[in-house]
Amino acid sequence: MGEPVIISRPTGGTDNIPLVYDSPHSGYDYPDDMNSIVPNKILRQTEDAFIDALFGHVSVLGAVFLKATFPRCYIDPNRSTEDIQVDALDGPWPGPVNNSIKVNRGAGLTFTKIQGELEIYDRKLSVAEVQHRIDAYWQPYHTALNNELDRLHSLFGQVWHINCHSMPAKGNEHSEDGPVERADFVLGDRDGTTCAPEFTQFVADFLSGRGYDVAINWPMKGVELVRKHGRPDENRHSLQIEVNRRLYMHETEITQNDLYPETALVLADMNAEIANFVRGRL
Numbered sequence: 001m002g003e004p005v006i007i008s009r010p011t012g013g014t015d016n017i018p019l020v021y022d023s024p025h026s027g028y029d030y031p032d033d034m035n036s037i038v039p040n041k042i043l044r045q046t047e048d049a050f051i052d053a054l055f056g057h058v059s060v061l062g063a064v065f066l067k068a069t070f071p072r073c074y075i076d077p078n079r080s081t082e083d084i085q086v087d088a089l090d091g092p093w094p095g096p097v098n099n100s101i102k103v104n105r106g107a108g109l110t111f112t113k114i115q116g117e118l119e120i121y122d123r124k125l126s127v128a129e130v131q132h133r134i135d136a137y138w139q140p141y142h143t144a145l146n147n148e149l150d151r152l153h154s155l156f157g158q159v160w161h162i163n164c165h166s167m168p169a170k171g172n173e174h175s176e177d178g179p180v181e182r183a184d185f186v187l188g189d190r191d192g193t194t195c196a197p198e199f200t201q202f203v204a205d206f207l208s209g210r211g212y213d214v215a216i217n218w219p220m221k222g223v224e225l226v227r228k229h230g231r232p233d234e235n236r237h238s239l240q241i242e243v244n245r246r247l248y249m250h251e252t253e254i255t256q257n258d259l260y261p262e263t264a265l266v267l268a269d270m271n272a273e274i275a276n277f278v279r280g281r282l
């Protein structure tokens with residue numbers, strides 16, 4: 001097993017700024033003990049493929065970049081450890097459980113279905129294997145992200161966090177928006193609670209200015225990572241960015257499409273502007 005999380009820190013020293021990006025869903029090192037019955041190519045459709053490549057350059061801007069190397073359907077760092085699907089386990093879960101709609105459609109802490117339909121396993125998961133996934137993957141990811149955010153917050157008195165994701169071009173009957181085409185970008189600040197509103201607006205204005213349609217807090221408003229780290233009253237700001245996959249990839253082939261280079265350039269410009277925004281707050 002390799003490292004569950006990879007951290008790229010800026011090399012510039014004094015140019016460092018309190019800005020952290022993370023990509024929790026771009027990993028694809030499928031652990032041997034997953035024992036899924038679904039072909040790898042189908043499992044891979046749950047990944048935010050290429051998001052680590054599209055955002056991984058930010059260390060040259062003075063920012064920190066973290067990514068998970070393990071796949072999100074094995075264990076999802078963007079879920080709470082209470083998001084346990086109890087009927088998918090072979091025994092009682094020893095901790096607290098929060099039974100949400102997402103969990104029940106198989107997209108909880110450990111996914112059991114692809115897009116709410118296709119079963120990933122032909123067995124119950126053991127309590128011990130879910131606990132192992134938490135201890136060996138989820139927890140190290142959370143510890144690494146916590147440490148970076150805390151370190152920068154104590155140095156600068158503020159920290160800005162971009163939680164990077166991608167979304168399928170269309171919803172489906174199991175998603176909150178139904179089977180409709182989605183905006184180019186969806187920004188999520190959990191209805192204005194996880195970052196300064198002017199930060200969300202700044203990013204939205206940048207993208208709109210480049211001709212993209214941008215939705216805010218619908219159909220995704222941010223999940224566990226921005227919920228946990230976004231406390232604007234403590235000068236800790238977390239914003240989720242969902243990039244529409246049609247802007248950069250063929251969704252079933254998991255290959256880059258013709259728009260990838262252009263989208264990569266726009267995101268590089270956006271991240272440089274975000275770095276300037278943060279510098280302006282110091």
Ligand SMILES: [Zn+2]
Nearest residue numbers: 025048165166
């Ligand atoms: Zn994601």
